[in-house]
Amino acid sequence: MQTAGVAAGGFLLAGCDDEDPYALEKPAVPGExxxxxxxxxxxxxxxxxCPAGCGIRVRVVEGRAVKIEGNxxxxxxxxxxxxxxxxGLQLLYHPDRVRGPLRRAGPRGSGRWKPATWDEAIAEVGKALTELRNQGDPRSLVVLDGEPRGMVPELWVRFLDAFGSPNHIQHRSTTDGIKVLAMQYMHGVGELPAYDWDSTRYVLSFGxxxxxxxxxxxxxxxxxxxMRxxxxxxxVKLVHVxxxxxxxxxxxxxxxxxxxxTYGALALGICHVLIEKELYDKNFVSDHTFGFEDWTDEQGKAHRGFKDLVEKDYPVSKAAAVTGVPAGTIERLALEMVEHRPAISVADGNAGAATNGLGTAMAIHALNALLGNLERPGGMLVQQALPLKPWDEVERDEIAEKGHAGPRIDGVGGPRCPLGIGFIQGLPESILSEQPYPAKALILYRSNPVFSKPDGRRWIETLQKVPLVVSCSPLHDESTLWADFVLPDHTYLERWELVEPIPSVGxxxxxxxxxxxxxxYDTMATGDVILRLAKAMESPMSEAFPWKDYRQATTERLKGLLEVENGSIVASKMGELGKGLTRDGGWHAAGYPFEQWEGAFRTPSGKFEFYSQAIAGKLAEVFPDAAVLEAHLAKAGITSRGDDLCLPHWESPRFAGDAAEYPFILIVxxxxxxxxxGVRHLxxxxxxxxxxxxxxxxxxxxxxDDARSEGLREDDLVCVESPAGQRSxxxxxxxGVRPGSLAVALGHGIWPPRPEGKDSPSVMSLLANASEPLAGVLALQGTRARVRKV
Amino acid sequence: MNDLREGSSKPAETHRRSFFTTLAAALAGIFLLPRRLFSSEPARERLRRKWGMVIDLDKCTGCQACVVACRAENNVPVAGPAQTQNDRGIFWMDMLEVSEGSYPDLQRQLTPIPCNHCENAPCVKVCPVGATFINEEGIVAQVWARCIGCRYCTTACPYSRRYFNWQAPSWPETMKNQLNPDVATRPKGVVEKCTFCHHRIRRAREKARAEGRELADADVRTLPACAQACPAEAILFGDLGSPESEVSRLARSPRAMRLLEDLGTHPKVVYLREAKWKE
Known part of the structure; x- marks a missing residue:
């Protein structure tokens, strides 16, 4: 097997002027x-x-991609x-791909389209967006962006920055939001953690x-x-709860x-054992954490510490009663973790996403701190930023400034979602009720909310309510059906891109x-679509994107890598860097600098915060009046008050639906x-x-046993009903399913999508649209259901 | 018919169909001809080879990357909803699942199973037309063109590792682009099975010969598509005929076992038992 093609992959130096930021040319498609x-x-x-960003090598024979291997x-x-x-090959060669830009030719949802040229489509969308801006209403543009990180999300942010809309709305609140929020509030880093699996000795996985x-x-x-x-x-022992x-x-x-x-209760029960038996890492806790012991703030107000909370509120007996895990097991797990350090406790964005999600994720995170494994070999790490050269700041004009002054359409930072980073599941409510303001244009990038978010049918109404909907999907998915324009993206095997994988090694x-x-086909990388849209618009949009194309915009940023001395490719010239990148399909730094405490925690205290001062600050900002906060908590059914809200804690989970009417808990x-x-069509x-x-x-x-009492047998066709919807x-x-629960895999669904019929568009639509009341993260595990034989 | 955009790859695309037909015929021919004409290793050395596989069930995570990789590499057709219901899906590399116990005291064993390439292969014995045979390197090979579709072998194989083509293989027009030109597609009415990615072995051997050396353990360690894809490095390939090879060493492990050993089939796929953490 040869890598001949890679070497021949053609990097042209635009002269040998190393100062030219665009010296790195786009690699030619092999055999072009x-x-x-x-x-x-x-x-x-x-x-x-998926966002993991695994390196691949694609075997191409006479222009056809025939196999993908890991790199x-x-x-x-x-x-x-x-x-x-x-x-991935089946995505590339999928028969249902959109083969060029489309303009709607019938009523929305009719599936009738008329082909358009790129120039026409871009000009029309650009014109509509320009009008929005000229009307002084830039914030009514909403971009739903399903990519967690990378260049295209950054370009969308830049686009909206210049345009004047704060509404770059990502999917985090329905995926791994609680983990990100636990990191943000306890670590001061709003990103998923990385882990040093290679040196760890024990892993406790909470779902x-x-x-x-x-x-x-x-x-x-x-x-x-x-590990094995x-x-x-x-x-290395792996325990899965x-x-x-x-x-x-x-x-x-x-x-x-x-x-x-009940993961949170288990984590706090384990913390209780560590604290009671004084087995936690005392040096780490005293040197690098804040809020463990009771403390007094600058105004002289006494605050509760994590230690007091755990000792008084979460005895092992309580944890055992709540979780159904025997007290002996809880104690044993705690002792095993101490004896086999460094030990990692891992939360999960999906399994932990209940109405008590944030407290749960914080409790699991706190366990890592008690074991002293943060920033240490074999422990939990903070993903370091890529040393890319930043783009110049966008200069906002008056219209943009005005647009950014207002609230986000999804209500983040308001009473609906005071602690969250996004609230995409609240958008139908916002858009349909036009509160806080109407949405007039919506762009879907790697986003198919009709399928992947609760209330699928309501999302259809929502899309119909927005005057202009543009989808960048390479396939005719459930949401694209309701769009006015389809500006199809390349698949990942056809485009040039710098990729920022989600955290892995740190x-x-x-x-x-x-x-x-x-x-x-006649498709275009969405990065280029963004640039061309901006160029089709008037000043200052076009000035914010001075580059020729997407490739040039991102190439400029690679200059930052030239200054790193210990990377996998050490180069002083863009041409050398380019050769290395084409050969390796990526770049990485040499290793993680452990125990660099300076700047490790970006919290107000500069330490790991058991007591999150950021939460306290945000709650005070959103609810300046204590009575309003009290009313909000009471309405949401939250029992914790005061300092407990800023500490890892556990609330009883709430499930939508009456237990008598809906006897099963729906586990997704x-x-x-x-x-x-995103891959169910393969x-x-x-x-x-x-x-x-x-x-x-x-x-x-x-x-x-449940099947027997419901009179069901294997392969029977049933209708699963929840307060939110039904699905055959x-x-x-x-x-292996816990008695009293039903388990359904997310992501299943028919392809191609069929909009008719009684069934909800997806399994997600069976879920009640209930969220963590403060963090605004969708309670994926928060719905009851029943089965009916059909 | 051909959906590729205007471009350079067009000339190759236009006669793709004929290309595949020719290729299929050529490959079938190569299978039939005496191997030494094409082989790069001296015959003596090939006779010494006994290709085998070690699958570490402790490392295996049940992800099925091997299953999908095998289907991609070997042009195994997608069965589709109707045929799947009749258990007519084809999986040269399959994932065997056995569960037992009751909640919460449960156990589940996940076992990737390719063809065991038995030294004493029951399928070979029953084939009335010599379509299947053990080649000089120990691979249980199958000549598609010689198979008459009697399915004696699918019945005889105690591991159910042989699959009959109940329908002609078909792909949506665009997906034909992904077919691997190194492997012939099989027509309706013949039995097909794992070849230990024989075409990859041949390639590796040619490469080694070009470099003027013998095939080394490192050349073949993750040679088959399943082994190469495995994210947990649970599948290793190598020469069981050489006692120093990694697979031979692992096959002597106390965790080593073979499936249905008591049948006397002498499989060349060795499993390493799953283990659990002990204090």
Missing amino acids: DRWYSGEEKWVASVCGQ PVCPINRGGLGPKGQA ANLYESWCQTIHFMRASSL RGMPGRR APRFSVTSAKADEWVAIEPG YPIMGFRQPAVVPL YRGINHAEG PWLKEVPLDRRKAWKDCVEIHP LSVHLNP
Whole structure:
């Protein structure tokens, strides 16, 4: 197997002037000019099937991409590649791809389209957006951006910055929001944590489906191989706590069954053991944390410390009663973690997302601090920023300033979502009621809210209410159906891009995506669409984007890498850097600088905060009147008050639906072959549920005893009903489902989408649109349901 | 018919269909011809080879990357909703799931199973036309063109590792682009199975010969598509005929076992038992 193509990948130096920021030319698509019979090339690139950013190598034969392999030089996956990554070819060659820009030719939702040229489509959308600005109403533009980080999100932010809209709305509040928020409020870093799996000795997973679908699945699998068999005589113990017996449960060294929604109580019970037996890392707690002991603020007001809270409120007996985990097990887990340090406790954005999500994520995070494993080998790390050269700041004009002065349309920072970072699930309410203001244009980038958010039908109404909807989807998905324009994106195997993977190892990693094939259709990278839209608009939009194209805009930022001395590619000239990037498909720094306490915690105290002063500050800002806060908490059913709200704590989870009417708790999970649904159109992934007969079927899993009492048998067709919706699913008897609950995998659904019928557009629409009352994170585990045989 | 945009790859695209047909015929031909004509290693050395695989169930995470990678590499057709219900999906590399116990005392074993390439292969014995045979490197090979579709072998295989093509393989027109030109597609009515990615072995051997050396352990360690994809590095490939190879060393591990060993089939796929953490 050769890497000939990579070397030939053509980097042209625009002269040898190293000062020219654009010296790095776009790599040519291999064989763009011609292919010889039987000619084969390998292209190093980055997978785009999930945000993990695994390095890949694509085998291209005579212009056709025929196989994707993992790239051994990428520190995330080190040569391995998961099933979704393997199936990327089926996305590239999917028959349902949008083959060029489209303009709606019938009523919305009719599926009738008229082809447009790019110039026409961009001009029309640009004109509509310019009008919005000229009307002095720039904030009525909303961008739904499903990519958590990277260049395109940054370009959207820049676009909206210049345009004058604060409404760059991402999906975090319905995915991994609670983990990000726990990091933000306790660490001062609003990003997912990274972990040093290679040196850890014990892993306690609170519902994190480490082997199936969480943030960095393939990375963890590679690490787990080393954790189990890589060190003679030493095996890292993996304990998985979850209500449902999943693949991760089966593969873990120990599985602990737990009541749904009670992870926080278990974490605090374990903290109780550590504190009571004085087994926590006292040096770390005294040197690097804030709010452990009771303290007094500058005004002389006494505050409660974490220690007092745990000692008084969370005795092991209470934790055992709440979680259903025996007290002996809780004590044993605590002792094992202490004896096998460094030990990591991992929260999960999906499993922990209940109405008590933020307190839960904070409790699990606090356990890491008690064990003193933050910023240390074998512990939990903060993802370091990529040393990319920042773009020049946007100069906002008067219209933009005015637009940014107002609130966000989703209500973040207001009483609806005082502590959150986004509230996408609240958008239908905002847009339909025109509160705080109407939305007049909506752009969907990697976002399919009709399918992937609760209230799918309401989202359809919402999209219909907005006068201009533009979708950048490469496929005709459920939301694109209701758009006015489709400006189809390239797939990740056709475009040039710098990729910022979600946190994995902690040190900076950048993926370098290069086109493996010539774009199949008349599609365009969304980065270019943003630039062209801006250029089609009047000043100051066009000035904010001085670059020729997306490639040039991002290339400029690569200059920052030239200054790093210990990266995987050390280069002093852009040309050298480019050669390295085309060869490796990415760049990464040498390693993580452990125990650099200076600047490790970006909180008000500069330390890890058990007591989050940021939460206290935000609550005081949003609710200046204590009585209003009291009313808000009472209305939301929150029992904690005062300092407890700023500390890791546990509230009883609330479930939508009456227990008598809806006897089952609905547990939703992400499986490895579907995740959240962005890949459900790929036949290879449709055919690999563990029970092969379930291929192509959407199932509801039920415990055999419950099935018997409901009179259900395997493969029966049932209607699962919740207070929010209903959906026809096939019964799968699974003894691993906790009695009294139903388990449904997210991301399943029919392809191509069928808008008719009574069924909710997706499993997500079975979920009640209930959120964590303060953090605004969707309570994925917060709905009751019943089954009815049909 | 061909959906590719105007461009350079066009000339190759226009006669893709004929290209595949020719290729299929050529590959079938290569399979039939005496191997030594094409081989780069001296015959003596090939005879010594006994390709085998070690699958570490402790490392395996049940992710099925191997399953999808195999289907991609070997042009295994997608069965579709109707055929799947009849259990007619084809998985050269499959994931066997066995669960037992009752909540919360549960166990679940996930076992990736390729063809075991038995030294004493029941499928070979029953084939009435010699379509399947054990080649000189120990691979249980199948000549698609010679198979008459009697399915004796699918019945005889105790591991159910052989699949009958109940329908002609089909792909949406655009998805034909992803087909691997190194592997022939199989017509309706023949039995197909894992080849240990024989085409990759041949490539590696040619490369080694070009470099003037013998195939080394490192060349083949993760050679088959399943092994290369495995995110947990649970699948290793190598020469069980050489006692020093990594697979031979692992096959001597106390955790080593083979499936249904008591049948006397002598599988060349060795499993390493799952372990649990002990204090």
